[in-house]
Amino acid sequence: MADGGIFGEAMRQPPVNLEAEQNLLSAILFNNKVFFKVDEIVEPQHFANALHGRVYELCRKVINAGRQADPITLQPMLDGDVLLGRLSANEFLLTIATLLGSAVMGEDYAYAIRDAWIRRCLFKACSNILDRCCRPGAESGPEIVDALETDLLELARGTDEALPTYSLEHSMQQARIAAEEAARRGNGLAGITWGYRALDRMTGGLMPSAMYLLGARPAMGKTSLGFGIATRSAAAGHSVLFWSGEMTAPQLGARAGAAWANLSTQSVFTGRRYDIPEDMETGEREPLSDWQWRDLEEGERKASALALQIDTQPRVTVAKLRSRARRMKRSKRGLDLIVVDYVGLMSAGSVYEDQRTYERITKVSGQLKQLATELEVPIVVLAQLNRESERREDKRPMMSDLRDAGALEQDADVILLLHREHYYLKKQLDSGLVRKDKESSEDYANRCSEFAQRVIAAEGKADVLIPKNRQGPEGTCHLRFTNRTTWFRDVSEDELSPAWVVKKQEAGG
Incomplete structure (x- = not known):
């Protein structure tokens, strides 16, 4: 034998x-x-x-x-x-x-x-x-492969050689050299761009080996912002890996197409116009016009210049994500950023741990932080906040709303919390304001009118609160959100401006 x-x-x-x-x-x-x-x-x-x-x-x-x-x-x-x-x-x-x-x-x-x-x-x-x-x-074959990859990842984490120690002088020298390089680049960023000036100004960019946690309640647009960060960072010339656990590649492509062509996402999915009323007799909507199809095709051509890879395999483990990321890192274009949407949909690679949300997310969080350090790239991790904010009169999220999310709060270098007040105000207005005891009809009407004006004023506004930032100040960044296209822009951008602008050298001129 x-x-x-x-x-x-x-x-x-x-x-x-x-x-x-x-x-x-x-x-x-x-x-x-x-x-x-x-x-x-x-x-x-x-x-x-x-x-x-x-x-x-x-x-x-x-x-x-x-x-x-x-x-x-x-x-x-x-x-x-x-x-x-x-x-x-x-x-x-x-x-x-x-x-x-x-x-x-x-x-x-x-x-x-x-x-x-x-x-x-x-x-x-x-x-x-x-x-x-x-x-x-x-077990199925793929389940056994996942188990092996997870075991090897855990072993790799435990066999890393001890990092050398550095003198304070050397550490200060390296910081100064990095600052000089950032100054020469002319954008004031120590890391790569978020694709949004407001976030760049607050954080100095996405730093290598750092983990960024973007938390939000459902319907706030965390996938839209995460995908916007991935797309716009890629447009700036960076190579990006975007993992989605709840959307398919065509669904994400539809969002990008809608944003580029300034169409409703429904229009991209159905090929019908939602920018004009439906036919009064038939109740049907017109197909998209030729110029709208051309805009979508133009968006595809602009996207061809982006080094953005989309991974939609369900219940992915960090070991499997690491395998994909390492292949990109070794490729000609390399790897500059990973965006994970979202951590609650990832697997710890163990049936026992996957049944226990807190333990699963704690393990996954530690592995993601390790992956950022190993590959020396930033990782933006999206997470869903608990319901505590919805029980408060002020719906703005707080860091304590992460307390059910394992060790994410401790592992993250920067925590960002997305909030759109308009969503909650509109929901309250649609359900009707309750008339207070002894409130006159006139006072009630005035209050309803003032509330309606408040709803109008809040439309399109989005806040990104930063309650934790190891690399800079805490504070709030303001963005604009277009509900029709589900796309975020900087406040200074026109709603009709391009959804992303490709760097000339990346676009070939």
Whole structure:
């Protein structure tokens, strides 16, 4: 039978390096300075022999307390430990000490231990996948693939090499160099553009490795704003990955087409005109005019210049999103921004965790933050707020409305909360204002009139509240929202202006 057959698989054992473990402990007991060289490389759980890991843990405890770790000081701490079996603590420690592990080789021992641990983790993950593959009818193939990708992502997070430390001087120098580069670009941004000047001014742009949380209640337009950010950032010359868990690619394309051609989204879906009344006799609407079809086609040509990829696979895991993102990162155009719509629709890759919303979102949030750091790109994460704001008289959202959303509030570098007062005012007006006790007919009529004027004044206005900003000030940004096209613009933009403007070099002139 060829190598790797069934018999070969059954005979394979998880990799261990007991010799490296024993020699590292020997080197530490001989010279405690070795511990400081390996402390960031290896952890107690990395040892295949649990007793070796226990001794390493005791060495760490004693040395960090400023005392000497040797067989004499460790013996009373190890006596009676169940891991010793029939050995005495004195016998075991003397055996380790007499190995005379090389202090010079300490780091090599540590890396060998860590490498064996990684291989054991891979062995366990792959063995688990083999078991699941051979279990008839329990899971589908794609579910098993998701499980493997999630396991590998968790392993990758745990095997990252420790980041180097930097002096304050170096840190200040890097900040100054980044500021000089931003000044040379002429847009005043430290990161890439949001596509909206109001957000750029408040935040300085989307910074690499940062996670931005955009929260809103349903019907506020968070998908529209998230997609607008993705589209406009791509129009500025950046490469963007947009994941949607609740809309298809044609639905998103219809929104972009409506915004470009200044049409109702209903018109794009139906091919009928909603800008003029329906026929009085037939009750039908006219088909779009030739010039409106031409506007839609022109929008497609303008979109062809954008490096914007749309992913709509349902219940995606961060592991699978990471796979797509890494491919884009390696491509010629690279990857500058990821937009996730929305986090509540992502999977943690575990049936157990997916059944528990808080645990699922907490895990996904941590993985998204890790992904931003790993790829050194900003991630804009959309999230749905709880119902607390709708119970308040003032409907403006607050950061506390995120409290059911796992660790998102803690993981996010910047939190943005989208609010459109017009939605709530219009809803209240349509349901009718309740007449107060002892309120005269004239006062009630005046109040209704004033409220109607308030509704009119609020139409098209949108606020983006920023209650948390690790990179700058907190405050409020003002945008305009066109309900017909479901598109956001800066306040200074004309409603008939292009939905996005492609950079000349990106458009080929």
